[in-house]
Amino acid sequence: MRLLVVGRLNGQLSSAVKMAMSAGAKVSHVESIEAATHALRAGQGADLMMVDYELDIGALIAANEAERIRVPIVACGVGADAAGAAAAIRAGAKEFIPLPPDAELIASVLAAVSDDNRPMIVTDQVMKSVIALADQVAPSDASILITGESGVGKEVIARYLHQKSRRANRPFISVNCAAIPENLLESELFGHEKGAFTGAVARRIGKFEEANGGTLLLDEISEMDARLQAKLLRAIQEREIDRVGGTKPVRVDIRILATSNRDLVQAVKDGIFREDLLYRLNVVNLRVPALRERPGDVLALAEHFVKKYSIANGVADRPLSAEARRRLGIHRWPGNVRELENAMHRAVLLSSGPEIDEAAIRLPDGQPLAAADPFARTAQAASLAAEGASRNFVGQTVSAMEQQLIIDTLEHCLGNRTHAANILGISIRTLRNKLKEYTEAGVSVPAPQMGASAA
Structure with a gap:
């Protein structure tokens, strides 16, 4: 991360800069807001600015905006009272770091504001x-x-x-x-x-x-x-x-x-x-596959986000309950990793017990995760479909194997054509054409069950 420090490097600010460098930041320095805008305009570049709160942060943001430059700002200061910190935030700073500096606070603020500390969390074989x-x-x-x-x-x-x-x-x-x-x-x-x-x-x-x-x-x-x-x-x-x-x-x-x-x-x-x-x-x-296509990553990502937002919000890192883990695994996550991250952030804030239970995990509209989703495309669902479809394959023709796979998957999906097509990785039109062939050949095709749309 590239950090631009704005202000005179007195003792405390200099210490903060050293801590930022030890946290991996590449630091450059100017003393005035005019010099900061000039440096950014000239292509020096920064992912984040750390600015002395006694400088005119509002004027710095306005000057940057006039040049179409948008870099987040963290204010800092020695002995700043609550009013000074609040004024810096109102002027447009994202966070306030009191000086003398604290290394852990600086590292966490830089990571949160710059948003480039996103490790690769991968456990699913597809990913x-x-x-x-x-x-x-x-x-x-x-x-x-x-x-x-x-x-x-x-x-x-x-x-x-x-x-x-x-x-x-x-x-x-x-x-x-x-x-x-x-x-x-x-x-x-x-x-x-x-x-x-x-x-x-x-x-x-x-x-x-x-x-x-x-x-x-x-x-x-x-x-x-x-x-x-x-x-x-x-x-x-x-x-x-x-x-x-x-x-x-x-x-x-x-x-x-x-x-x-x-x-x-x-x-x-x-x-x-x-x-x-x-x-x-x-x-x-x-x-990059959708999260529903790599279900093995869901719990690993969820645990990572719980840890991340527990630290960010200063609360204890609590484990996910067994039911919470089960519901996370069966949800389809249409918003993918971004939706999962937001859900776990909410869960950290809403949970009050020794574990993060299923009641704390809420969807964007405030509703809890469903207790069961018969159409969820999870690793368990896929493996069950594959297990049923793989019986007695040895000695069969490819056509017969394909027919058995399609029929078994459709049965698993309670007759829902859309969900079956998604699991099989084929278009709904292709699936319907196959089912028409089977029906004309006298093969029994599962009909949609109660609550399952034919789609």
Whole structure:
């Protein structure tokens, strides 16, 4: 993590800086808010700023916003009273660190605010296969496209690739293409020269130059405007960029990673994504499976989040009860790892006993996790379906094996066609065509049972 310290380095602040460095931060320093904005504008880059609370934090944030620079701020100060700390928070600081410093407090605040301390938690074999491929391609400079549903951890994989690469000691810069308005994204990526447009009061270094020597992550690349896609393609091909309003190209040495939660092949067919850009980005594709496809990771991730938020909230780290663990395992987690993390954060706050029980684990609407879900696609459900379908396979034809697998899976799903198709990994249309063939051949096909939609 890159930390920019703003203020005079007196004894206590200097001690805090040393503690931050020991926690893994790469620290730079300026004395004034004007110098801080200038450093960020010039491409020095920071993931977090630690600012003396006696400085005008509100003015610093306003100056950065005017330059389209967004870096979270942690205020700090010696002997600050509650009013001073509250004023810093109201001005826009995310947290307040009192000085003299405490090493554990500094480490936890830096990790929480910067949000780049996200270890890779993997126990499921499906996810282990993804990590094995990531390990294989990480040392190269090949562009990698990371795909998967929202919340599966695509950025965590991107950071893992960077950490395993030859550029690990160089910057890792992430740009969320979906969060930045179209008219601002070009300047954000490529920078601009003074006077390039109204409000461009000075040269601004973009993310391409800021990432020079390191890795640039283009998060949710599918949301990028078609015109900008053409400029991005040239930058990737030529390894040089043009600042907005610039007169000569600037050479860059970066590795490109990109993520998407959409089907980019379909986006190409729909005419909203350039096919040549897809080929440039998709040298290697890493598909991150949904959490329901890697049930072995659920409890390991849940326990990690319980520990993380117990520390963050200053409460005892309590184990999950047996019933809580069972319900976590059968929930489908449509919001994936992000939903699980939020659920465990709530559970840490709501739990009051010696264990975190099932009543403390709540869905976003406040409802508890279901006691049972007959359609949940868990490891247990999949193994039961596979066990039933694998009986007496030896000596049968492939067609007969396929028929038995489909019928047994459908029985397991109480006749629900949609859930059976999901477990089998085929489309609902394919499943219906197969069932039509079986019915016409006189094979008994399970009908939807009470409470199970035919879908």
